[in-house]
Amino acid sequence: MPDPAFQDKTILVGLTGGISCYKTASIVSRLVQGGASVSVCMTEAATRFVAPLTFQALSGRPVYTSAWMHIESHDPQHVSSARQADLMLIAPCTMDMLAKLAIGRADDIVSLIAAAVDRNQQPVLLAPAMNEAMWNQPATQRNCEQLREDGYEFIGPETGWQACRTSGAGRMSEPEQIIERIEAILSSR
Numbered sequence: 001m002p003d004p005a006f007q008d009k010t011i012l013v014g015l016t017g018g019i020s021c022y023k024t025a026s027i028v029s030r031l032v033q034g035g036a037s038v039s040v041c042m043t044e045a046a047t048r049f050v051a052p053l054t055f056q057a058l059s060g061r062p063v064y065t066s067a068w069m070h071i072e073s074h075d076p077q078h079v080s081s082a083r084q085a086d087l088m089l090i091a092p093c094t095m096d097m098l099a100k101l102a103i104g105r106a107d108d109i110v111s112l113i114a115a116a117v118d119r120n121q122q123p124v125l126l127a128p129a130m131n132e133a134m135w136n137q138p139a140t141q142r143n144c145e146q147l148r149e150d151g152y153e154f155i156g157p158e159t160g161w162q163a164c165r166t167s168g169a170g171r172m173s174e175p176e177q178i179i180e181r182i183e184a185i186l187s188s189r
Contacts, residue, residue, distance in 0.1 A: 005183040006034035012088040012117075013038055013055075014110035017045020019163040020092035020129040020172035025050060027091060027175045028058045031182070039085075040064070041109045043097075064109050082116035087186060090114065092129030092172050095140050101126075101152065102143035119151040123185050127178055128157045132168030155181045 011031055015021050031038050040055040041064040052063035082088075090097060090110060097111065106115040117124055126147065134140060135157060148154065156173035173181075 001033065003034035003183070005186050006031055006036040009036045009086045009186060010084050011036045011038050011182070012082070012085045012113060013040045014088065014090040014113060015040070015042045015046035015050070015055075016090065016092055016094040016097045016110060017043055017049060018092040018094050018129045018172070019049060020127075021046050021049040023172060023175050024091050025054055025058060027089070027178055028055055030175065030179050032059055037061075041113055043108045043110050045094075046110075064113075067109050067112050082113050082118075082122075085117060085122050086189075087122060087182060088114060088117050088124045089127065089178070089182065090124065091127035091178060093126040094128075095130045095134045095137070098126070098128065098140060098143045098147065102146045102150075123153050123189075124151075125153045125155060125178075125181065125185065127155050127172050128170070129172035130157075130170045131162050131164045132166065132170045135168075135170035153181075153185065 013028055015024050028038050028040060038059040039061050040059055042052055047065055052065055055063045100111045101114060106112040114124055155178055157169060158171045158173055159169045160171040161167050162171055
């Protein structure tokens with residue numbers, strides 16, 4: 001069922017390597033059902049958790065797994081994709097991706113596209129996902145603070161059961177929470 005908040009919106013969804021990739025499939029499906037045009041990009045590590053074909057089927061669009069792919073145009077995909085987006089979501093956003101974004105390193109398709117987004121025009125929403133020990137690392141907390149100062153938006157992480165068979169902070173927010181946050185961000189612009 002179309003959602004006015006998503007109608008005629010272009011949303012980029014980046015996935016990094018974490019078990020929470022399975023949750024992102026539901027997010028992509030809901031955004032598309034709501035009327036958004038969704039393009040997905042995945043780090044190599046993300047493709048080990050969920051196949052790109054899953055996101056191609058859900059979005060109805062090619063999935064980018066390399067900065068060297070030029071599927072839809074002759075423009076570098078990280079530039080043209082970033083220019084067209086109304087919002088970028090990175091979910092799950094691993095400890096490694098937080099560090100890359102905080103220091104300006106762009107060595108995979110997700111960080112490269114995020115680096116090409118003008119955060120004054122298009123928000124980038126990060127949904128961190130990692131185990132509690134990784135989330136509580138001083139470096140992770142410093143990186144998150146830097147990213148907030150740089151204009152990135154955050155949702156979560158939550159506290160709950162984790163893949164490492166413990167419970168604690170670091171669990172990616174649930175798809176419904178992320179969808180609601182995207183809707184709120186887009187509605188406020």
